[in-house]
Amino acid sequence: MSHPAHTPFSPRRRQLLQAGAALAAGLGLSGCDKPAPADVLGGYTGIDMARGHALRDRLAEGAPYTPDIVRRTEVVIAGGGVAGLAAARALRLAGVDDFQCLEMEDQPGGNSRAGSVNGIACPLGAHYLPVPGEHAREVQDLLEELGLRQRVAGRWRYDERHLSHSPQERLYFQGHWQEGLLPVAGVGESTLAQYRRFAEQVAALSRGVRFTMPVLKSWAPNKPLAPAHQALDAMTFDAWLAQQGLDDAHLRWYLDYCCRDDYGAGTARVSAWAGIHYFASRHGFHAPGLEADAGDGREGVLTWPEGNGWLTQRLAAPLVQGGQLRTGASVLRIAETRRGVEVDVYLHATDSIERWQARRCIVALPVYVAARVVQPAPDFLAQAARRLQWAPWLVANIHVSAPLADREGAAPAWDNVLYADPVPGGLGYVHAGHQRLDPRAAASGPTVLTYYQALGDVPGARQQLAEQPWTHWRSAILAALAVPHPDLPERATRMEITRYGHAMSIPVPGTQAFLSQIGLSRLSGKRYQLLNGERVPVPPTPGTQRLLFAHADWSGYSVFEEAFTRGHAAGLAVRW
Numbered sequence: 001m002s003h004p005a006h007t008p009f010s011p012r013r014r015q016l017l018q019a020g021a022a023l024a025a026g027l028g029l030s031g032c033d034k035p036a037p038a039d040v041l042g043g044y045t046g047i048d049m050a051r052g053h054a055l056r057d058r059l060a061e062g063a064p065y066t067p068d069i070v071r072r073t074e075v076v077i078a079g080g081g082v083a084g085l086a087a088a089r090a091l092r093l094a095g096v097d098d099f100q101c102l103e104m105e106d107q108p109g110g111n112s113r114a115g116s117v118n119g120i121a122c123p124l125g126a127h128y129l130p131v132p133g134e135h136a137r138e139v140q141d142l143l144e145e146l147g148l149r150q151r152v153a154g155r156w157r158y159d160e161r162h163l164s165h166s167p168q169e170r171l172y173f174q175g176h177w178q179e180g181l182l183p184v185a186g187v188g189e190s191t192l193a194q195y196r197r198f199a200e201q202v203a204a205l206s207r208g209v210r211f212t213m214p215v216l217k218s219w220a221p222n223k224p225l226a227p228a229h230q231a232l233d234a235m236t237f238d239a240w241l242a243q244q245g246l247d248d249a250h251l252r253w254y255l256d257y258c259c260r261d262d263y264g265a266g267t268a269r270v271s272a273w274a275g276i277h278y279f280a281s282r283h284g285f286h287a288p289g290l291e292a293d294a295g296d297g298r299e300g301v302l303t304w305p306e307g308n309g310w311l312t313q314r315l316a317a318p319l320v321q322g323g324q325l326r327t328g329a330s331v332l333r334i335a336e337t338r339r340g341v342e343v344d345v346y347l348h349a350t351d352s353i354e355r356w357q358a359r360r361c362i363v364a365l366p367v368y369v370a371a372r373v374v375q376p377a378p379d380f381l382a383q384a385a386r387r388l389q390w391a392p393w394l395v396a397n398i399h400v401s402a403p404l405a406d407r408e409g410a411a412p413a414w415d416n417v418l419y420a421d422p423v424p425g426g427l428g429y430v431h432a433g434h435q436r437l438d439p440r441a442a443a444s445g446p447t448v449l450t451y452y453q454a455l456g457d458v459p460g461a462r463q464q465l466a467e468q469p470w471t472h473w474r475s476a477i478l479a480a481l482a483v484p485h486p487d488l489p490e491r492a493t494r495m496e497i498t499r500y501g502h503a504m505s506i507p508v509p510g511t512q513a514f515l516s517q518i519g520l521s522r523l524s525g526k527r528y529q530l531l532n533g534e535r536v537p538v539p540p541t542p543g544t545q546r547l548l549f550a551h552a553d554w555s556g557y558s559v560f561e562e563a564f565t566r567g568h569a570a571g572l573a574v575r576w
Contacts, residue, residue, distance in 0.1 A: 040478065040489075044470050046115060046124040046395075046498030048105060051348065053466070055104065055330045058346075059372045065332055065344045067355035074098035075574055076343045076356050078331045078373075079364030081110020082308075082560055083550040083567030085315035087362045088325075089142070090571025092318060093531075100356060101319055102329040102345050108316045111503060111558065114309020117399040117496050122432045122448040123307025124395055124498045129560050130282055131158060131300040135212040136561045138539075138568045141530040146314060148302065164301040165434060169415035172484045177409030181257070181417055183250040184288055194248040195287035198255075201244060202276060202285045205232075211280035214565040215555050216539060219516045229273055233512040237267040237275030253420065261427055263557050264391025265456030265506045274507035274557065303414065305432045307450070308560055329354075334361055334374045336546045360546050362570045366390075366502060367553040378544055380518050387514055388553060391456030392465055393503035396477050398429075398449045399494040404485040416484075423480045425461070427452040446493075451477050456506055465499045473497055504558030511556040518542045518554070528572055539569035548573050 075091060077084045080103025088101050107113050111125040132139040143149045149158045170177045178185040182195070205211075209228040212218040219225070225233060232240065237259060241252065256266040258278050263270050279285045304310035319325035326345070332353070333344040341361040345354050363370050371377045371385035406412060414435070417428035433447035453473075455461035464472070474495050482488045505511075519542030527535045542549040550570035552563035 040474060040492045040495055042470060042474065042495035042497065044499060045496040046113060047500060049466060049499055049501060051104065051330070052501065055332075055346070056372075059332065065353050065355075067344060068352040070355045070357065071100075072357045073100045074359050075100075076341065076358040076361045077101040077364055078334060078343060078361060079103065079110075079551070080105075080108035080316070080325065080327065081364060081551070082112055082312060082315075082563035083110075083552065083570070084362070084364035085109070085312055085319075086138075086564040086567030087364055087550055087571035088319055089315055090568045091574065094572065094575055096574065097322065097324070099324055101325045102331055102343070102356075103325065103327045104330045106327050108319075108325060108327060109309055109312035110563070111500065112308035112312045112560065114306035114313065115397065115496070115498070116306075117397045117448050117494055118446065120399065120432060120446065120448045121306040122397045122450050123309055123430075124397075125307065125309075125393075125500070125503075126560060127307030127430055127450060128164065128301045128303040129308060129311065131302065132561060133213060133282065135217040136214060136565065137530060137534070137536050138565050139561050141532065142311075142564065143302075145531055146311075158300060158302070162302050162304065164303045164414050167411050167413040168301065169417070170410040170413040171417050171419055172407065173419040176407050177484070179410045181415070182254050182288075183419060187250055191248045191250050192288055194246055194251050196290055197244070198246055198251060199285045199287040199290050202279045205276055206280040206284070211277050213281040213559070214539075214562050215277070215281075215512070216565070221540070225513055225516050230513060232273035232276055233271050234509055235272050236509055237270050237272045240272035240275065241267065257417070257427070260425065260454040260456070261452075262559065263456070263506055264393060264454045264504045269457060270507050271509040271511065273512055303430075303435060305435055311560070331365065331373050334363060334547070336544065341546050360548065360574050362548045362550055362567075362574065364550045364567055364570070366551055367505070368502060370549065370551070374547065378547075380542060381549070384515070384518070384553070388511070388556075389506045389508055390502035391454060391504050391506050392458075392461045393455060393500040394425075394453040394465065394473060395498040395500075396451040396453075396473060397432075397496045397498075398451060398477070398492055399446065400449060400488070400491040401446050401493050402491055403444060403447075404491055405487040407484050418480060418484065421480055423453060423476050424458045425453040425455045426477075426480060427454055429481070449481075451481070462501050465501055470495075470497050505553045505556055507556045515554060515556050519549070538572050539565060541566065541569040541573050543570075543573065
């Protein structure tokens with residue numbers, strides 16, 4: 001989900017959207033009986049949890065593997081998520097074409113895969129990319145390559161077709177929709193005062209120490225975290241807020257929502273560093289009454305109907321064309337040898353085992369997987385696997401046959417959130433049709449709503465994802481969304497649910513202090529040239545003599561900027 005500051009929207013577009021909603025409301029009063037949730041068909045899709053569990057069980061057996069065939073390549077990339085695809089791009093740009101990228105699922109992209117329901121594109125995971133800031137040079141470089149930004153009259157300009165259309169976000173609060181996600185409609189002066197105090201705290205901390213995204217740009221080689229970062233990293237966000245006397249229920253709900261959205265768990269679990277970093281590394285916190293100080297720092301959001309799958313599909317396309325991507329390929333073992341690296345991989349389609357021999361291997365796998373397949377696991381990897389914690393997630397794509405009836409208030413938006421959502425971990429939904437260039441098309445006809453649940457705070461959530469039927473989730477989601485959209489039960493035709501047992505690393509207290517000491521040795525001060533000609537330092541990366549580790553887990557939380565930068569750095573490091 002997304003939490004940039006509010007953006008203006010076109011009155012004409014709002015009128016068209018409200019007209020569509022009014023028409024839908026009228027149709028919803030036709031007197032037809034509302035179908036029961038059982039009439040909404042669907043099931044689990046996307047991630048194959050059974051495949052992952054079979055791999056886990058096979059690794060637990062510890063039996064040696066006898067390959068059916070041995071192949072050779074210069075570099076193996078284990079993992080085809082954002083980090084693995086970024087590493088492949090870095091290799092290609094460096095002129096290295098002799099590599100293979102191995103991905104367990106049938107589609108690359110990791111948490112940024114795309115799908116469709118009844119022919120309508122939708123995300124299966126991450127669904128937006130904030131316009132990258134000054135520290136995310138590698139991501140900026142990718143966006144230039146894809147034609148999403150260009151320099152016009154000395155300033156960078158983004159292609160507006162790919163920026164989130166207005167209205168961007170709204171909150172269902174106290175029985176009606178309000179613009180923006182921070183609760184403001186009808187709140188008291190004491191609430192507004194705490195909003196302002198928190199904004200001032202974020203601004204003060206930002207002036208005192210750098211909060212960068214990617215986070216490794218703020219880590220110093222051979223030095224501990226900055227004292228301010230250390231103090232924030234040592235306590236939970238809840239504890240820090242209590243220490244500051246910030247106890248307003250509306251503020252605390254909003255901050256908890258933001259943390260669950262980016263980190264998979266709320267303020268009681270994530271560190272105070274993570275809570276402040278969410279705002280300080282991007283757009284700040286803009287409180288009503290302090291807007292005059294906000295300047296132009298508010299972020300835009302790049303998004304597509306298929307979410308960040310739009311990006312990963314374009315990263316993967318050259319690999320598919322060049323025969324450098326193998327999907328349905330589970331890595332069983334990675335071992336350094338005297339002459340290089342051996343990687344054993346199980347091919348699900350042929351029930352066979354390949355052994356790849358390479359000079360080096362980029363391990364773009366989640367830390368908990370890497371620690372099982374790298375044999376033996378280096379000490380820093382084993383420690384990371386013991387210390388990190390992961391949040392389960394659920395993504396439900398709901399096909400609706402026509403626009404939904406809407407409660408009064410703000411017009412339909414891209415990002416639609418329910419205050420105090422009754423669904424455990426519920427984060428609201430994004431509207432896949434919102435990015436249509438024709439506003440009339442967005443206000444009529446079928447579309448897909450993508451609903452998110454961050455389950456890091458839900459007891460037994462991972463087991464529930466594995467054992468509960470998909471209808472368990474369907475019923476709760478439809479019931480919650482029927483409150484702001486009374487005709488949803490009769491408009492919904494299908495729901496497809498994607499489960500992530502270990503979607504992302506949670507930045508709990510102590511995570512930054514630990515990770516900031518791993519792999520920070522600079523690569524001889526070398527610099528490399530971006531596509532736009534700018535020369536920048538090679539980012540540091542964890543590794544051994546022949547292995548390089550690239551995954552957002554090494555940053556302690558999972559967003560596109562972190563994963564891409566980690567992968568890009570590992571791809572560059574192969575050259576030295």
